Amino acid sequence: MTISGSQVLILFLILSSLSPLFYYSFLGHKLYVQQYHRVFQKNISILLWHWPFGRSYRLNGNKCLTMYNISHCSLTDNTSTFSTADVVVFHHQELSSGLSSLPLHLDRPASQHWVWLSMEPPVNNANLTQFNGLFNWTMSYRHDADIFVPYGKTMLEREDIGFQAAPNRSCLVSWVVSKYRPQQARAVVYQSLKKYIPIEVYGKWNKKLLPDNKLLPTIANCLFYLSFENSEAKDYITEKLWRNAFQAGAIPVVLGPRRATYEAVAPPHSFIHVSDFKHTADLAAYLKHVAADRQTYEVYFQWHHTHRIKIYTDWRERLCQICVKYPSLQINKVYQDLERWVNS
Numbered sequence: 001m002t003i004s005g006s007q008v009l010i011l012f013l014i015l016s017s018l019s020p021l022f023y024y025s026f027l028g029h030k031l032y033v034q035q036y037h038r039v040f041q042k043n044i045s046i047l048l049w050h051w052p053f054g055r056s057y058r059l060n061g062n063k064c065l066t067m068y069n070i071s072h073c074s075l076t077d078n079t080s081t082f083s084t085a086d087v088v089v090f091h092h093q094e095l096s097s098g099l100s101s102l103p104l105h106l107d108r109p110a111s112q113h114w115v116w117l118s119m120e121p122p123v124n125n126a127n128l129t130q131f132n133g134l135f136n137w138t139m140s141y142r143h144d145a146d147i148f149v150p151y152g153k154t155m156l157e158r159e160d161i162g163f164q165a166a167p168n169r170s171c172l173v174s175w176v177v178s179k180y181r182p183q184q185a186r187a188v189v190y191q192s193l194k195k196y197i198p199i200e201v202y203g204k205w206n207k208k209l210l211p212d213n214k215l216l217p218t219i220a221n222c223l224f225y226l227s228f229e230n231s232e233a234k235d236y237i238t239e240k241l242w243r244n245a246f247q248a249g250a251i252p253v254v255l256g257p258r259r260a261t262y263e264a265v266a267p268p269h270s271f272i273h274v275s276d277f278k279h280t281a282d283l284a285a286y287l288k289h290v291a292a293d294r295q296t297y298e299v300y301f302q303w304h305h306t307h308r309i310k311i312y313t314d315w316r317e318r319l320c321q322i323c324v325k326y327p328s329l330q331i332n333k334v335y336q337d338l339e340r341w342v343n344s
């Protein structure tokens, strides 16, 4: 390399380290802008515009590093840092007053990416067309979201703590439901199933609210748990499976996406799918059979020898995931039809 060549390189490195935009425009290739942070060991700054459902978490210190061992990732909810944020995250629920909820009056830096975040199924994501052409990335439980943030996942790792497959339980099946709607698929199945077997129902609908510290112990008294999603939508598998059933140690009876979707994410032989049975009477009979046969029951817990599950509940952990995905996310992407993506 000639002297002038290395001088050019040094100048380029100095200017690039001052501004990602220089690096970006000099190379002329969109590919490089996200690598910039990696090359120069810069923080990726993530600005959360509103806290989901109005509940905030502490962001002081370097949370991604200290809590999740993710480096070079800074989270903030200080909206005054807008002009320097690499990524700005908008949670759908807080956009209900429409475009006025967005900082459209501010100068949006050319290299900044806006993320549309929702952990809700399509039916709960109203009025999307007004947001067409504004967001660069999506963040959701959907596998095909740019930033995939599931409610839980299965890991190929043995569980550290022992488990008890079939302790003496006083109850067959339980269900916790807050927003009951008679027309929902889960309500139809419940109404039919309860004709054949007793079901202990808790939650707001039944006016039998369980405090947080009573939820899992109550479910753990029962052999089965109805992990019925409120909406049957692509990839929509929530804490009703991961937390309520798996963490409590009850066999989940699932209603939601199709069996193949559950098989792809849940531990092997860990659940019973409602659609495996033509009639709810057959499902009821099967549950009674499994309850009566200890060996058959225990087969549903074999996975604990080889797998364990991980649950995601903290919004900070989800936000830190943006930094993990950032280098591989598509540049210059724009959701021109967000509604169509959500409903696809």
Ligand SMILES: *[C@@H]1O[C@H](CO)[C@@H](O)[C@H](O)[C@H]1NC(C)=O
Residues within 6 Å of the ligand: 041, 042, 043, 061, 062, 063, 072, 073, 074, 075
């Ligand atoms: C990166 O962000 C973390 C957390 O906000 C902060 O503690 C750290 O000082 C930042 N590092 C750099 C190089 O800016």
Ligand SMILES: *[C@@H]1O[C@H](CO)[C@@H](O)[C@H](O)[C@H]1NC(C)=O
Residues within 6 Å of the ligand: 069
């Ligand atoms: C933290 O992450 C680094 C790599 O990014 C890894 O080498 C280290 O083992 C991790 N530490 C822990 C405690 O997981």
Ligand SMILES: *[C@@H]1O[C@H](CO)[C@@H](O)[C@H](O)[C@H]1NC(C)=O
Residues within 6 Å of the ligand: 078, 079, 080, 081
């Ligand atoms: C928010 O960010 C602005 C701009 O960086 C800064 O001046 C201000 O002190 C910050 N506010 C808080 C509460 O950290």
Ligand SMILES: *[C@@H]1O[C@H](CO)[C@@H](O)[C@H](O)[C@H]1NC(C)=O
Residues within 6 Å of the ligand: 096, 097, 098, 126, 127
């Ligand atoms: C959708 O937008 C309309 C009109 O702007 C508004 O009246 C309605 O409340 C919005 N719905 C939701 C769920 O945000």
Ligand SMILES: *[C@@H]1O[C@H](CO)[C@@H](O)[C@H](O)[C@H]1NC(C)=O
Residues within 6 Å of the ligand: 167, 168
């Ligand atoms: C369960 O109950 C049976 C009979 O009632 C008893 O023999 C057994 O020890 C109990 N097992 C546990 C783990 O409590």
Ligand SMILES: *[C@@H]1O[C@H](CO)[C@@H](O)[C@H](O)[C@H]1NC(C)=O
Residues within 6 Å of the ligand: 110, 111, 112, 113, 114, 133, 134, 135, 136, 331, 332, 333, 334
């Ligand atoms: C993000 O999307 C906007 C459209 O709202 C677009 O103008 C901008 O170029 C995109 N930004 C990046 C960095 O791709």
